[in-house]
Amino acid sequence: MRARPLNKKFWTPGVFVMLVFMIAGAISIIARFTGGIGYVTNLSNARPWGLWVGVDVATGVALAAGGFTTAALAHILGKHLYEPITRPALLTAVLGYTFVVLGLLVDIGRSWAIWKPMVNWNTNSVLFEVAMCVMVYLNVLYIEFFPIIAEQFKGRVNLPGLLSALNGLVDMILKIGDAILDKIMWIFIILGVVLSCMHQSSLGSLMLVAPTKLHPLWYTPILPLLFLTSAFAVGYPMVVVETTIATSSFKLDAEMNILTPLTRVTIFLLGIYLLLKIGDMVVRGTYVYLFDGNYQTNSFVIELLFGVIMPWVMLLFERVRHSRTGIFTAASLIVGGVALNRINVFIVGYQPPLSENVYFPAPGELMVTLGLIATLMFIYRFAVTYLPVLQAPKEVST
């Protein structure tokens, strides 16, 4: 069974709901670029990073980790059983990182200057390393995605109207590009994994420069290691969540034969993360804060309990591993737990030392974030409808 375009009905009521969010997001973005960041957000001098950095960027990068973890499993470790999920995972990564950059463009004050880190290097800056890795990795992802486009359109390029004069040229580019990439793709696959390990961990190093501003439950010298191991752990669950949603939305069969063994890998990876997280708490003695009962410590307890411990225990049961609902529930908890971790590190756990700690995202901020997520889902749906990404039962294909 090969990946193929689904060619199912694209416009459903759900798609129109997405459109509404996309329009609301677009209006907020216009407001941001006319009135300034202060016009649409609740950010302040005491609280310079908010929802956009915590969710659009940090959570976006974490949840796009499926791209490199599946590539490592199927292509580098040679577990070809998992081939079918590499494409949806790659698509998520391509879209995820594209929207990380779009989110950054909205968030940074001088969007037009985003290229400047390429010429002005500060190698002491953690953010510089993250930015460089994300930039190169985004290009690596586009290169990795190229063969999927080539597979669909090679030999049948049919551009509309005047553009049809370019049919031959585009077809040639697809053919040559595909042939070259077939030989050297291994470089990009390894490079993708290396770059991911670098910036997934460094995202955690970002807060190390501000020891007095991040709550001690999260501030630890091993924050980069926790970010890396949680990215490893969340990769497969994210693939499970999105393929389950996509397949049930398109009424396809779930890939249980792949998903069940995948959860066993997840038990191992999530177990490492859990061990490090609890070990760090014990070594640094920060468990004393656990029951302080304020919203920060409660958020940590929820993150640890429902986002790590509960799904890990769930997956230990064979009954859960063999049930579609069971796997989906556990995977959703893991995804939610890692998302909450990033939100905690960048938003909830952040405490301005001298000003009052009051921040809740403004409606404009929420609209931009929801709009970007809706656009991402819209394009995902568009891509799986018209490109060979998901595996579809034969009778569906044309």
Added chain:
Amino acid sequence: MKLTRRHFFKFMGAAGASVAALPSSASAWESKAPPDPYGCLVDLTRCVGCRKCEEACSEVNGLPTPERPNCQCTIFEKKRRPDEKAFTVVNRYFTGKLDAFDNPLPTFVKVQCMHCQDPACVSACIVGALTKDETGTVRYDVSKCIGCRYCMVACPFEIPAYEYHDPITPRVMKCTFCYDRISKDGGIPGCATICPTEALTFGKRETLLKVANKKLKDNPGKYIQHVYGEREVGGTSWLYISAIPFDRLNLPVLPDTPSPKLSETIQHSLFSYLWSPLALFGVLGAVMSKSNKTAEKQQNKGGA
């Protein structure tokens, strides 16, 4: 996915050579503080809250006139922070100290950029728009800035402010230490020039530290025995002495370790000469090559 052995060795050779070129030990973190910076000593026991420094600052730096410049009373009812329109502000604190007639005695505290010796903002800045100058000034070059606001996240004193209402060309705004003045011979920052009570003393940081410690020694009952900024986050160019503990005056309790030390140590020990990414590339390449060979063998067996 095809990884031919020839390709593999060509690439791995290069990666291996770079790893071998590594220095044997990752160098320890070293302070990048300038050797003989300027500083400014604030004697909080002398400040009377006249706010002339705010006015002088605005004038020198081309900022709007301070909020109600002549008010020395109700303005203090709210706690103010430096922002994009004011690089320095004076706040009033009642800490329970009483005068001879049992009236509460105020303590006035001027705040501005501390011009740290090893500034977190300078380490954080993605493009190096913030730099620590020989004079001790932490300078901002707007032409490099992209507006990521990581400097604001990093600053332990919560100083850099942002022009949030400029949609296209917002700037990070903070005390300039009147660089254009102090970089010239005999130049003194606007605030230190105008202070009528000599609460502000400008000079070489080393000299000021001696002055401050002498004051503490000569007046043990008057001052608490702590020069704020001598050791905080590795030392700051601005120094404070006071009769009231600093944490009650909104000057934060900070570790002696320079803020950038941990993150810079991690970054440089992992990424100098890109040794760890190259090594990881090598290991993954070897694994990939091996797993592909096994797969080929199995395929051949199946075909035979």
